[in-house]
Amino acid sequence: EAQVTQNPRYLITVTGKKLTVTCSQNMNHEYMSWYRQDPGLGLRQIYYSMNVEVTDKGDVPEGYKVSRKEKRNFPLILESPSPNQTSLYFCASRLGGTDTQYFGPGTRLTVL
């Protein structure tokens, strides 16, 4: 089944404790993105990647890091999480030259 998977689905952590949210897609898509979704603000792009080893900042990159060492994986790293990073996070992928994004199921992160 074609899908985007994210882990963990739910995470409660404390300020300053490094964490990684994994994302994997099995559709051989070139483009992958991370979004955060907050009430009233909609989906805002954090980082995106156009292919392996090619990443760039989205609209809200502060406090986040990403890497793209393999085509299928695009982990999101929070080196020192803060409470303002409490949010619902979505990973998405799409084929190059198309606009149809396929989203993962989301990761709800709470930073205390």
Add this chain to the structure above:
Amino acid sequence: QKEVEQDPGPLSVPEGAIVSLNCTYSNSAFQYFMWYRQYSRKGPELLMYTYSSGNKEDGRFTAQVDKSSKYISLFIRDSQPSDSATYLCAMSGMFSGGYNKLIFGAGTRLAVHP
């Protein structure tokens, strides 16, 4: 001013009603227009996709784009309780670096009650 404006609702309608959802935008570079549907505790999924101005129909759903007014709409006919979800408009255009960036509206929460 946000690039894409969408009324967050919530919008509550009786079953069978016609629903109209709308977005306005400010950037004339947008060329592709989409509607995503997001059920509670799920990721968004693509519902409708249109290019430039005009109408597109798919079953009970009709997407309309008016580029001259920078206004897009989604109509749902004969709405069903299973249509209860958040609807996000999205649009894209070629921006710097050759990347076709997707911009989302805030989403409108719709509830269809029996």
